[in-house]
Amino acid sequence: QVQLVESGGGLVQPGGSLRLSCAASGIIFSIYDMGWYRQTPGKQRELVASITKGGTTNYEDSLKGRFTISRDNAKTALYLQMNNLKPEDTAVYYCRARKYASDYWGQGTQVTVSS
DSSP, X not given: OOEEEEEOOEEEOTXXXXXXXXXXXXXXXXXXXXXXXXXXXXXXXXXXXXXXXTOOEEEOGGGBTTEEEEEETTTTEEEEEEOSOOGGGOEEEEEEEEETTEEEEOOOEEEEEOO
């Protein structure tokens, strides 16, 4: 059974930082391309950042320099370091694992940026 479990979300003040984690099980983590997505009510889920099985990263343009995606294949974990958070970063953040036709999502973790 494949499980992607996000953690690390919460309430943070503008300018603060959070580190999200995604613990993966039930898949051979190292051969999956991974990504973080986010969604706010009434909007489509959007890509935040992705990292291939080989370690190549890609970011939504407006987030470059503030967010950093990384993975630890030994721990089967995906991370998203978020710095200088802004109110518009408020969303539910989801972890995604993809390989060919296999496509898995976590349940999401809420990030709220507010003073």
